[in-house]
Amino acid sequence: MESTKQMPRYPGELPLFIGGAWEPVGTRRTREVVNPATGAVIGQLPEARPADVTAALDAARAFRGWRDRPPEERGAVLRRAAALLRERVEPVATAATIEEGKTLAEMRAEVHMAAAILDWYAEEARRVYGRLLPRRGSGQRILVSREPVGPVAGFAPWNFPVVNPVRKVAAALAAGCSCVLKAAEEAPASALAVAHALEDAGLPPGVLSVLFGDPPEISRQLLASPVIRAVTFTGSITVGKRLASMATDTMKRTTMELGGHAPVVVLDDADVELASAHSVAAKSLNAGQVCVSPTRFYVQSGVYRSFVDAFVDRIKRIEVGDGMAEGTTMGPLAHSRRPDAVRALVDDAVRRGARLLAGGAAIDRPGYFWEPTVLVDVPREARVMNEEPFGPIAVLTEVSTVEEAIAEANRLPYGLAGYAFTDSARAARRLADELEVGMVGLNTFAISRPEAPFGGIKESGHGSEEGIEGLDGFLVTKSIHES
Numbered sequence: 001m002e003s004t005k006q007m008p009r010y011p012g013e014l015p016l017f018i019g020g021a022w023e024p025v026g027t028r029r030t031r032e033v034v035n036p037a038t039g040a041v042i043g044q045l046p047e048a049r050p051a052d053v054t055a056a057l058d059a060a061r062a063f064r065g066w067r068d069r070p071p072e073e074r075g076a077v078l079r080r081a082a083a084l085l086r087e088r089v090e091p092v093a094t095a096a097t098i099e100e101g102k103t104l105a106e107m108r109a110e111v112h113m114a115a116a117i118l119d120w121y122a123e124e125a126r127r128v129y130g131r132l133l134p135r136r137g138s139g140q141r142i143l144v145s146r147e148p149v150g151p152v153a154g155f156a157p158w159n160f161p162v163v164n165p166v167r168k169v170a171a172a173l174a175a176g177c178s179c180v181l182k183a184a185e186e187a188p189a190s191a192l193a194v195a196h197a198l199e200d201a202g203l204p205p206g207v208l209s210v211l212f213g214d215p216p217e218i219s220r221q222l223l224a225s226p227v228i229r230a231v232t233f234t235g236s237i238t239v240g241k242r243l244a245s246m247a248t249d250t251m252k253r254t255t256m257e258l259g260g261h262a263p264v265v266v267l268d269d270a271d272v273e274l275a276s277a278h279s280v281a282a283k284s285l286n287a288g289q290v291c292v293s294p295t296r297f298y299v300q301s302g303v304y305r306s307f308v309d310a311f312v313d314r315i316k317r318i319e320v321g322d323g324m325a326e327g328t329t330m331g332p333l334a335h336s337r338r339p340d341a342v343r344a345l346v347d348d349a350v351r352r353g354a355r356l357l358a359g360g361a362a363i364d365r366p367g368y369f370w371e372p373t374v375l376v377d378v379p380r381e382a383r384v385m386n387e388e389p390f391g392p393i394a395v396l397t398e399v400s401t402v403e404e405a406i407a408e409a410n411r412l413p414y415g416l417a418g419y420a421f422t423d424s425a426r427a428a429r430r431l432a433d434e435l436e437v438g439m440v441g442l443n444t445f446a447i448s449r450p451e452a453p454f455g456g457i458k459e460s461g462h463g464s465e466e467g468i469e470g471l472d473g474f475l476v477t478k479s480i481h482e483s
């Protein structure tokens with residue numbers, strides 16, 4: 001398959017993608033793209049002007065043609081894009097690691113995950129079924145059909161630079177919607193690589209546009225537009241609430257995948273080796289910059305000491321370094337704002353009497369590196385116990401009973417993911433039932449699969465991505481009464 005345009009590569013200038021055209025910097029304002037492992041500027045990114053946003057909205061009217069394509073054809077485009085991403089795994093993962101920081105091994109896995117999501121929705125595109133209702137009288141028929149909602153505005157953050165754009169667009173495209181994606185300015189080449197694969201796979205011009213620029217400015221224009229009929233956002237609760245309230249003004253549908261503060265309950269009967277090994281691996285993933293990253297560990301008294309020792313021993317063995325370097329097991333924080341945010345939480349906890357058992361400081365080298373950090377004796381009022389750290393911080397707390405663990409786990413307004421380690425089927429069932437979250441991991445942290453709905457409750461948002469439920473945000477229901 002011939003590529004229509006060179007894959008974005010570093011160092012270099014990146015484009016916008018509007019209505020099937022790759023728009024170079026030209027006279028637009030630019031912002032710098034930085035490698036978080038070195039602090040070096042690696043790219044220049046054009047900022048979309050209001051006229052660019054208008055052009056993307058006009059292009060999104062390609063919705064009508066895309067909606068009318070048979071679902072098999074839409075699915076075939078997604079499937080080809082998945083195959084292209086797999087073919088391009090090395091250049092895509094390399095560009096993504098250089099701009100976002102996580103290790104190349106993690107990034108390769110992410111590219112494969114993105115391809116798997118596209119494949120999943122390629123199949124689901126043809127399973128958007130309606131219903132035929134029982135007849136009320138002779139000659140009458142009521143059909144219930146599900147139709148694509150219309151053009152969608154998607155907002156993808158930087159922490160999964162390849163998977164997030166795919167999560168924003170795969171289900172929407174499968175459902176028959178067009179998309180204007182505002183992708184992350186911190187990691188733009190990855191989102192452009194996704195657009196590139198879809199274009200090369202045969203996605204018609206205008207069905208997907210990719211913009212970068214000033215996030216509040218672009219989101220304001222997209223959300224005010226009557227062209228956009230649904231909004232899908234991943235990011236912080238604060239920004240999510242702002243966008244949801246703007247969406248209400250024009251009654252747009254919203255899917256909100258917001259922050260989390262995931263609790264992990266470790267009971268006396270848990271396999272401590274397994275729990276500590278999985279916990280440290282999950283915590284170090286993308287340097288903790290994951291919405292479902294485990295943060296608050298509630299460990300029952302009988303295993304508290306052994307769990308703390310095993311956890312600290314393992315976390316000290318993490319090799320922090322450039323994600324491109326052989327042997328690195330945790331990369332830097334993704335951009336210059338993150339170390340200050342993480343430092344503020346650690347300092348606050350220590351000031352309130354917490355003890356550091358590992359890490360707690362930035363690493364003195366270029367880039368945005370932070371030591372994997374373990375805190376104990378953290379008072380409930382400490383900021384880190386209440387605000388999403390979005391960094392490599394674990395807080396270990398001793399609890400006496402499962403009831404206490406559940407109460408602490410459910411204390412916060414977050415409700416994204418929760419985990420538990422126990423060998424008791426009864427305790428596992430109880431935790432699954434009582435944790436107030438959208439996703440529960442029992443003796444596992446692997447909770448993101450293309451076929452399973454991913455999303456939160458409470459202030460962590462609403463709606464699902466992935467799974468058959470992922471289509472719901474992009475479909476409207478129509479009942480057709482015939483006589």
Ligand code: NAD
Pocket residue numbers: 155156157158159184185215216217219234235236237239242243257258259260290291337338388389390
């Ligand atoms: P930030 O609030 O500056 O930005 C977070 C993301 O939201 C960025 O991608 C940004 O471009 C976007 N954004 C900000 N204002 C926006 C607006 N008005 N309209 C549209 N998009 C907007 O914070 P940050 O330091 O980059 O990230 C840290 C925080 O963001 C974390 O605490 C976490 O809560 C959240 N976050 C969550 C996820 C997730 O997977 N849920 C991913 C990335 C960031």
